[in-house]
Every structure is written in C-alpha cells, then in structure tokens.
Amino acid sequence: MPDLAAQSDVILLEWPQYLAWLSGKIRKAQNAWGESIRLGPPLSPGHHMAVIGPTGCAKTTHCVGILTEVRKYVLALDPKGEDETLQQSGFIRVTELPKDGLASLRGKDQKTWREIHKRIENGQDAKVIVGGGARTDDEDIALRQLMRDAITYSRHTGGWTLYVDEFELLSSQRMMKLGDMIERMLITARRDKTSVITTFQAPAWVSKHATRQARRAVLYPQSGAMVKSIAEEMGHDWRELGEALDSLPEFYTITIGRGKQAGPMIITKAPKL
Numbered sequence: 001m002p003d004l005a006a007q008s009d010v011i012l013l014e015w016p017q018y019l020a021w022l023s024g025k026i027r028k029a030q031n032a033w034g035e036s037i038r039l040g041p042p043l044s045p046g047h048h049m050a051v052i053g054p055t056g057c058a059k060t061t062h063c064v065g066i067l068t069e070v071r072k073y074v075l076a077l078d079p080k081g082e083d084e085t086l087q088q089s090g091f092i093r094v095t096e097l098p099k100d101g102l103a104s105l106r107g108k109d110q111k112t113w114r115e116i117h118k119r120i121e122n123g124q125d126a127k128v129i130v131g132g133g134a135r136t137d138d139e140d141i142a143l144r145q146l147m148r149d150a151i152t153y154s155r156h157t158g159g160w161t162l163y164v165d166e167f168e169l170l171s172s173q174r175m176m177k178l179g180d181m182i183e184r185m186l187i188t189a190r191r192d193k194t195s196v197i198t199t200f201q202a203p204a205w206v207s208k209h210a211t212r213q214a215r216r217a218v219l220y221p222q223s224g225a226m227v228k229s230i231a232e233e234m235g236h237d238w239r240e241l242g243e244a245l246d247s248l249p250e251f252y253t254i255t256i257g258r259g260k261q262a263g264p265m266i267i268t269k270a271p272k273l
C-alpha cells in the first residue's frame with residue numbers, strides 16, 4: 001500500500017472493517033504505527049454521503065457495498081438506465097412505484113411492491129433499484145417520470161436510504177432537470193432519517209448541496225481544481241488531500257469527514273461485485 005498510510009492521520013481499513021466502521025460496530029482502528037486512533041462518526045440515518053470520481057473508477061461498486069451491508073431499506077435510482085454494476089447488486093428492480101386504488105390491479109410491478117412491503121412488515125430488509133431502459137426518446141421520458149416519482153415516494157414514505165447513481169444525469173438542465181428535488185431532499189431529509197448517497201464525476205456539474213450537505217465524501221484521484229473545491233467544502237487542506245489522492249492505486253478511495261469530528265482520512269478498496 002502507498003507510503004501515505006504511514007501518516008498518523010491516515011488509516012487503511014480493509015473493506016469489511018470499513019463497513020463495520022460505517023455501521024457503528026467499530027469506533028477505533030490502528031494506524032501504521034500501531035497507535036489506536038478514534039475514527040469519525042458512523043453513517044447514521046439522516047447523514048448524507050457524496051462519492052466523487054471519474055467514470056469507471058468504481059463509484060457504484062463502492063456504494064453497492066455500503067448499501068448492501070450498512071443499510072436496511074434502499075431505494076437506488078438508476079438514471080443511466082440499467083447500469084451494469086448496479087444490476088450486479090442483486091437488488092430488486094422495479095419500473096414503477098406503488099400505486100393506490102384501481103391502478104394497483106394493473107401495474108406489472110405492483111405485485112413486486114406488495115412483496116417488498118410484506119418483507120418490511122416481517123422485519124426483513126428491502127433493497128430496490130428504480131429504473132428502466134433509456135434507449136429511445138419514449139424510454140427517456142418514462143425514465144425521467146420514474147425518477148421523479150421515486151424521489152416523491154421516498155420523501156413521502158421516509159426511512160429509506162436514497163441512492164442517486166450518476167447525479168449529473170438527474171440534475172442537469174439538459175437532461176432530467178430534477179436537481180431541485182434532490183436538493184430539497186438533501187436539505188430536509190435529516191428530519192425523517194433519510195440518508196441520501198450520491199455519486200457524480202465533478203462537483204461543478206451538480207447542485208453544490210450534494211457536497212455541502214454531505215457529512216462524508218468518498219474520493220478518487222481527480223483534477224487539482226476539483227480536489228480544491230471539495231476540500232474547501234469539507235473543511236480540509238487541499239494540498240494534503242490532493243497528495244494523498246494522487247498516491248492511490250486503482251480502485252482505492254479516501255473517505256473524509258466534515259468538520260472537527262471528521263476523524264482521520266480512511267483509505268479502502270471495495271472489492272469487485
């Protein structure tokens with residue numbers, strides 16, 4: 001592993017340890033010098049997280065790992081349309097949200113939703129991908145409406161972790177123009193214990209709230225300008241962060257927290273699904 005792990009404020013966690021930390025099962029870990037260091041707070045309900053890096057660096061892989069192990073109720077928005085990595089999660093895919101009344105007799109996924117609700121009633125988990133194809137104009141229109149419905153559903157029902165894969169697609173004025181809805185979720189979600197986890201490639205392309213409201217950011221190597229803006233937003237020294245990111249091997253991430261109780265930087269790597 002990089003020399004960087006030899007710094008006292010940087011801790012390398014194996015993936016299972018990382019998940020245990022986010023779940024609140026471990027509070028301390030050893031640095032390279034064998035000192036026991038107090039880690040930052042776990043990913044509590046209502047805490048948001050932003051995962052930022054270029055395409056193909058393993059953002060979705062990282063998030064699926066967290067959603068699988070650290071969260072019980074997950075609504076994963078797939079605005080890209082059938083993302084392969086998201087598909088490998090094994091979560092249940094739906095192309096519509098639960099409906100009341102007569103429509104419920106017809107919709108093809110309503111039976112799936114009844115099963116999902118039954119699971120929840122029985123105390124089991126529920127991990128749902130919302131999204132369909134995006135190959136034609138008609139499919140694009142349907143997918144946008146579906147994303148809208150899912151955000152509304154998540155806001156009304158509460159308690160879900162809302163995962164937004166490729167937030168740019170959802171928020172862009174040229175694409176789905178749903179950035180405002182997510183922004184509102186980010187700001188109000190804490191009350192009803194909804195966590196929003198977003199992935200995106202560049203902070204400049206999405207609502208600044210995606211970073212501003214996040215308790216924690218997961219970062220891959222990226223341009224200096226981006227590191228600077230993220231570091232500033234999260235209250236970190238950008239030079240130190242940039243150096244640390246530059247020394248990461250493929251698929252590795254640095255997770256940073258916000259503010260005084262941020263804890264050390266955490267290096268880890270999510271295994272391939």
Ligand SMILES: Nc1ncnc2c1ncn2[C@@H]1O[C@H](COP(=O)(O)OP(=O)(O)O)[C@@H](O)[C@H]1O
Nearest residue numbers: 054055056057058059060061085251270271272
């Ligand atoms: N630890 C890993 N080892 C090997 N391949 C990986 C690892 N993590 C992810 N990958 C692969 O890298 C590719 C991109 O991962 P993905 O999570 O879809 O990236 P992103 O969401 O950032 O575009 C996928 O084919 C995935 O299987």
Ligand SMILES: [Mg+2]
Nearest residue numbers: 059060085165
């Ligand atoms: Mg992805």
